[in-house]
Amino acid sequence: MKIIADTGKCVGAGQCVLTDPDLFDQNEDDGTVLLLNAEPEGEEAEENARTAVHICPGQALSLA
Template identity: 85%
Template sequence: MKIIADTGRCVGAGQCVLTDPELFDQSEDDGTVIVLVAEPEGDKAEENARTAVHICPSQALSLA
């Protein structure tokens, strides 16, 4: 599994960071998503990545 972020779509809501701050952060410049771990390992990390994709209000996250 790989996390893909479209920073052009990101509105900086921060739901991904709230879901898992070990996987995601936000840019200090504009608040857009920063993927800290592009390929999460382990059931919990993968579950959190799926949750973040699902709740992202701008649909800026996807999984491959």
């Protein structure tokens, strides 16, 4: 699994960071998503990635 982030779509809501701060952070300048780990391993991390994709208000996250 690989997380793909489109910072052009990101609205800076931070829902991804709240879902898993080990996978996501926010850019200090504009609040857009920063991937800390684009390839999560383990059941919990993968489920958190799926949740973040699902709840992202800007639909800036996807999985490959």
